[in-house]
Amino acid sequence: MNVKITRTLTSAAVLAMAGAFGFAASASADPAAINGTYALRGGNDGAVVTVVSACDPVVNGCTANLTSTRGWTSVATFTNGKWNFTVTKPNGIVCDNGSYAPVRIAYSVDAATMAGTMTADSNGDCPGGQITQVPFQLTKIG
Incomplete structure (x- = not known):
């Protein structure tokens, strides 16, 4: 009976470790820092945007702070796999x-x-x- 209990506990420990490693692996799949210079293609803007963020991971x-060659600035917020920001053009x-x-x-x-x-409206x-x-x-261009 002791052998059966030991095998069950060992199996449970192996599964728990696998779950922990699986969680660690998914955490390492977080998006990379967004810092850099980007060309915005589409939507009639054609801007180049510089992005600076202190988030890593x-x-x-x-x-992230955004500054464009078209004169607009914004702050993007990362939520559920997406960067979201709003630009107001006076x-x-x-x-x-x-x-x-x-x-x-x-x-x-x-x-x-x-x-x-x-x-946009x-x-x-x-x-x-x-x-x-x-x-x-x-x-990304820079």
Whole structure:
């Protein structure tokens, strides 16, 4: 009977260790730090974006500061495998009445592929806007 109990305990210990190693392996699969310079392709922007983050490893809640060659800045937050940020372009649209209004564009980027979606209201703060989504890609260039 002692042999059977010992084998059961040994099997349980091996399974527990395998589970612990499996967890450690998945933790090492966290996304790499996003720091660098990226070309933004798609969505009519054509910006080059410099990204600086102190998060390493990258986990939910990490933030990164973004600065673009188009004059906008933003702070991205990492949540569930995606970097999310919003850009407000002042006077980004002319309303029907001739006034200017800001346009807010929400970006969501998959941390593994750096492919994402931009979502914007076609009329910014003007009445009657239409929500549109456009795919884009961030390509590391530096």
